[in-house]
Amino acid sequence: MPTLRIVFGLILSLLTQIALQGQNLEETFQLGKTNFLMGNDQAASLALERVIFFGQGQYDAQAFEMLGQISSRASQFEQAARYFGSAVQASFDEITVARNTLFKASAQLRNEDFQLALIELLGMSDALPDSLIQAREFLLGVSYFNIQNFAESRQHFRGAIPPEAKNRIGQIDSLFNALESIKHPNPKKAKLMSIFLPGLGQFYAGDIKNGINSLLLTGGFFTVGFIVAINYSLVDAMVAVVPWIQRYYVGGFNRAAGIAENKKKSKQDKLYQLILLTARPN
Amino acid sequence: MKSIIFLCLLSSALQAQLIDASHYSGLYHHPVEPPKYQAAKNNTNEIQMVFSGLFLFYKFAFSSQDFNKCTFHPSCSEFGLLAVKKHGALLGMLSTLDRLQRCNGMSPELYTIDPERMLLIDHP
Missing domain, CATH: 1.10.287 (Helix Hairpins)
Structure with a gap:
């Protein structure tokens, strides 16, 4: 009977150990990512912040990017820009850097920090895929328009249009011509x-x-x-x-x-x- | 090859997310909303109605042409109306006179600052 108790005790302690084992970093990151994709932003934030705090930097770029997206969803654009900035710092490849820079500039624009967005966008590399270049040009167009530099804005909006849609460049030009003809009321x-x-x-x-x-x-x-x-x-x-x-x-x-x-x-x-x-x- | 296709797909998805025109459509022009004066609502007697009328006339005819900004929240005219509603006509007017004396921005340390409006908070 005592032998049975000992065996039972050992099995119970083994099961308890397995059941109470904490999440490792990878599991916590996956939990945060899943919650992020499902739109459970609060739970995702908690998990991702834990990953950043306890990790050695291996998940920082992705975690900061997701935190930036969560802040954007909550219309907290200043905080989003800070997270995307941290994601840029934590990124290693050029595409990720460019992507997070674009997200940062987008958050700054939505926070109406047009000059700060311009600084970010003008500092970006030109050696990027066309789609990212077009996105950058679009955001530059938005930035210049909102500081009322319409000549620069026109150039950048033209640059945002893909080569297969050349006819839209004419439309952009005519819209900007109409814009410049608005003089009244001064x-x-x-x-x-x-x-x-x-x-x-x-x-x-x-x-x-x-x-x-x-x-x-x-x-x-x-x-x-x-x-x-x-x-x-x-x-x-x-x-x-x-x-x-x-x-x-x-x-x-x-x-x-x-x-x-x-x-x-x-x-x-x-x-x-x-x-x-x-x-x-x- | 797979990674190139993945990168192209990723950047296209990203572009779609970034270039959402609705994100940037409200940036250029912020239409001025007509002010809503809550203080002038819910009058319970004739005196309050008279003071609310005076307040609205002041806001429409005088305050709208003024370039000055009161240093307090609620503004002096709103404070006046709220004070009359809270303490009655006589004490309310005295309280408003006191407030007008204090509306000079020279003692900000005595008040809590409303961070949203960047004004000093002073309720009747």
Whole structure:
């Protein structure tokens, strides 16, 4: 009977040891990858962070890339860019470096860090497969467009179009020509008009309601200032009314420029949407 | 050969993922949404309705033409309306006068900063 107990105890301890054995690095990485592919982002993040912490760097490139994708899915683009940056540092072959650089630039663009994205994209190697070059050109086109350098943007959007779709280059050109012909409303002109007469810039930009508001408000304060100057003294008028006039007069012409800028951008944005759809490489 | 085909497939899949126009379509222009003033809603008596009306008129006619930004969140006009709603007309107006005196950005260490708006938090 004691022999049976000993044997039973040994078998039980062996089974327990097998059952309680921890995951190794490979298994943890595979767990993270599976969760990532299934969209279980929280579980994937935990597993991948463990792999990075305990690993010797062998899974870092892939793990950081997946963490970057997870952050992108959660619209945390600043964090995504940091993860992709780490993936670039951990990568050894040129394709992986290029891929993660493109992902980093994409995250920066979506975070509206256009200049940072440009730095990443302009620093990339030219010895890459066509599809990656076209992706880079597309992202460069987006970056330049958003900093309003339309000439550079046109060149790069043209470069994003694959050779078998040459007809789309003509479409891109005509869209950019249409873009450059949008001159109205000019924000500087709107500002100058409102400096000359409060509200005029708003009328020019097509915002009648704000134009009337600005004209009445500034005109009202001018009238009050004039009455105070006549009935009391110029110094009284200066002290009592000028700060108010200055506040709404300056506010008014800056607002006129803002309204014009907004209207112009709204027109340009319609073409931008068409350019994005036309310049897609595939 | 297999690795070349794999790389080509991988880079094509990557391209499809990167060149999703919808990712970049909202970057260039951010339409200005008309402001929604929650403070002026849910009035429970006539005094609150009058003050809410004054607040909305100020926002429409004066504040919209102003280039200044209040250093606080909620802004002084919103604070005024909320103070009237919370403490009544008299104490609310006194509280608003106190707030207007403090709206100079000279003592930021006394307030918590709202990191999203980068404004000092000061509720009535």
